[in-house]
Amino acid sequence: MLAVFTDLDNCLLDHDTYDHRPAQPALERLKRLGAAIVCTTSKTRAEVEHWLRVTGLSHPSIVENGGGVVLGSGGIELMGRPRAEITPLLREAAAETGARIRCFADMTVEEIAARCNMGLERARLAAARECSEPFVLETPANEAALREALERRGLRLTRGGRFHHALAHEGKHGAVRWLMEHWQREHGSVTTIGIGDAPNDEGFLALMDHPIRLVAGDSGPAAWNRRVQAVLDALGL
Numbered sequence: 531m532l533a534v535f536t537d538l539d540n541c542l543l544d545h546d547t548y549d550h551r552p553a554q555p556a557l558e559r560l561k562r563l564g565a566a567i568v569c570t571t572s573k574t575r576a577e578v579e580h581w582l583r584v585t586g587l588s589h590p591s592i593v594e595n596g597g598g599v600v601l602g603s604g605g606i607e608l609m610g611r612p613r614a615e616i617t618p619l620l621r622e623a624a625a626e627t628g629a630r631i632r633c634f635a636d637m638t639v640e641e642i643a644a645r646c647n648m649g650l651e652r653a654r655l656a657a658a659r660e661c662s663e664p665f666v667l668e669t670p671a672n673e674a675a676l677r678e679a680l681e682r683r684g685l686r687l688t689r690g691g692r693f694h695h696a697l698a699h700e701g702k703h704g705a706v707r708w709l710m711e712h713w714q715r716e717h718g719s720v721t722t723i724g725i726g727d728a729p730n731d732e733g734f735l736a737l738m739d740h741p742i743r744l745v746a747g748d749s750g751p752a753a754w755n756r757r758v759q760a761v762l763d764a765l766g767l
């Protein structure tokens with residue numbers, strides 16, 4: 531079995547335009563090989579469902595930085611705690627450390643749309659969090675103290691391309707490992723390719739047979755296409 535775990539923003543999707551089409555040749559090649567292509571993202575289940583329709587991919591998917599694995603049936607397996615428990619603890623930790631934060635929960639759909647450079651309909655999907663709370667840290671000097679205060683509450687702090695995120699799970703790698711173990715039980719050996727570009731991708735890239743790290747100046751769907759094809763060439767697939 532061949533499994534591809536990919537971040538979306540600035541990897542399969544362009545950071546600014548969200549266009550995926552330059553990656554189409556590699557996507558088609560992976561589909562012909564019967565590979566499982568797993569969106570592994572900080573996005574919500576509702577957003578991922580939109581992108582699955584656009585790109586012609588399907589579940590399983592890893593959403594909200596590994597907070598949930600959305601199975602083929604569309605049901606979600608939570609890896610941590612529900613958002614309703616996370617947001618109040620994040621506010622408490624921020625108050626304790628003097629960190630000024632602005633949570634997704636504080637933002638209107640219009641503000642989320644402006645910050646993410648997306649339309650209102652897409653912003654509504656982004657706002658539908660189930661197992662994490664994204665936020666802007668307006669006082670970056672407080673990051674270390676906030677991280678520690680969150681950890682004392684059993685939460686973690688991670689950084690994506692646009693926001694900080696408070697989580698009650700391990701991060702993307704925990705969900706990736708969960709899915710890999712599931713497939714190993716089912717299929718025996720699994721060959722894995724991973725594509726990421728941000729610090730919150732490092733954990734799952736470390737689990738991959740073939741990690742692809744996209745860097746500033748050579749990222750987004752065109753780089754995705756070229757780098758994935760190079761790995762497939764090297765594997766003789």
Ligand SMILES: [Mg+2]
Nearest residue numbers: 537539540727
């Ligand atoms: Mg990214």
